Amino acid sequence: MRRIIGIIVFIPFQTLFIPLAVIGAVITYYKQVHVSKKLGVSQTAIEILNGRWTMDRFGLRKDPATVKLFNVLPNTSGLGLWLALFPLYVLKQIVGKPVLYPIVKKNGNETLANLVTSRTGYFDEILDKSLKNSEQFVVMGAGFDTRCYGRMAKNGLTLFELDKKHTQNLKKNFLHKTNIETSHVHFVEVDFATQRWYDKLINAGYDGNKKTTFLWEGVTLYLSEKDIRKTLKEIKNNATSGSTLVTDFYAKQFVNGDMIPGKKISLEQLKITNEALGFGIEFEGNNSKDLEDLIESEDLKLGKTYYMGYKTKKGTWMAVSEILV
Ligand SMILES: C[S@@+](CC[C@H](N)C(=O)[O-])C[C@H]1O[C@@H](n2cnc3c(N)ncnc32)[C@H](O)[C@@H]1O
Structure with missing residues (x-):
């Protein structure tokens, strides 16, 4: 009623x-x-x-x-x-509850309109499980994510945030304008495309012997396959066994713009801040050989994966995955 x-x-x-x-x-x-x-x-x-x-x-x-x-x-x-x-x-x-927008759809029925709501929930769920066994938390391409300033600030984890210089500086400066405490977070300026980011992480205090959860949310689609593989290799070679990477991958048709309404305008808009889309994956329903091949060829193991939109007409357009080191 x-x-x-x-x-x-x-x-x-x-x-x-x-x-x-x-x-x-x-x-x-x-x-x-x-x-x-x-x-x-x-x-x-x-x-x-x-x-x-x-x-x-x-x-x-x-x-x-x-x-x-x-x-x-x-x-x-x-x-x-x-x-x-x-x-x-x-x-x-x-x-008494949200209708039309913003809403969380059942797994398989997600659409682009609920990208953030659905994706955030899957990340939170995998992170909650993984962080129980971790001593360090590394947020890669952190943007304006605030997970390090919520309950994680109190649970004794060593916290790192990685992003490009200007985005990270803006975040730091404006976090200071709020009363949010940031002294427990190690900020590391990186560019996954051009730098040996792991060296910078180690210089900032990262300990390769401690089990770590890496969060890489909403970043792979802006990179090339070469840079993604380079980053996976860095994690495989430097993180101790039992560590976890939580990340997401997007469909080839998504990064080509074929699944995005107003394709031309949307893709042009991203170029304004040099954020053109790059890497995409082939999905087959709630499965992806392409994704399994990518992860296994880097000697990592694909864990819990949410294939988003696999029951819709467009099919799977992104996946949130747990990757085990
Ligand atoms: C869509 S935002 C996601 C931000 C954050 N992970 C979140 O979910 O709120 C993408 C982020 O990746 C960062 N990024 C993109 N390419 C990068 C690169 N080559 N090196 C470092 N950071 C990068 C951007 O600066 C931006 O903060």
Whole structure:
């Protein structure tokens, strides 16, 4: 009944709200793409932060550190996102849970619209399991991820965040503007494409004898196969047995843009901050020989893997995987 009332209120309200929602979308786009470009930082990392902020505000995943960081960064806009999402928030309040967006779909039914909500949940689940046996946590291509500032800050893990210089500096500077404690995190500037990043990690205090969980979320799609293999090799050669890499891979048709609405504009938008898509995998339903071959050829083992979208018309468009060292 609440759902029916919600939809009856939502449709006319959303229709009347369209001009404000468009203004909200424009403000959000301008901040994410053009302000990020001016600052020389990742726009895609802001897109994920926006998604996690939305999850918090709609009650899907509490993340106070994300909200604090979002509120101070110059390339986010609370006004923009509220204008874009307010009718959906009203619908959520009436129904008692989010409807249409943001939602978490059952495994296999995920669509691009719930990329962040679904992916974040799978990562959290694999990480929770893996971190029980780890002494170190390395967030690779950390962007504006705030996992190191939540409950992980209190559980005695040694924490590292790796990213390119400008994105990392912006995050550090603005974390300082909030009251979030950062002294327990070792920040390491890296470029997976051009540097021996593992040497830098060791110089920052990483201990190769300690079991480690590596998180590499939303990064492989921006790299080449050569750089991905180089990174997998570094982990295999330097991390102790029993360590885990938690990462995601995207379908070839996804990185070519064939699965993305407004393909041309979307791919051009990514080039504005030099984040063109690169590496993709062939999936076959809830399976991938391509993925198994990649992981096994680097002498690693594929663990729990969530194939997202395998029951939909488009088929699998990404996978979140546990990789065992
Ligand atoms: C989509 S964002 C994901 C951020 C974060 N992992 C998350 O899930 O919130 C991609 C991140 O990868 C980083 N990245 C991309 N290519 C990189 C490279 N070659 N070396 C280091 N970081 C890179 C970007 O700077 C950006 O922060």
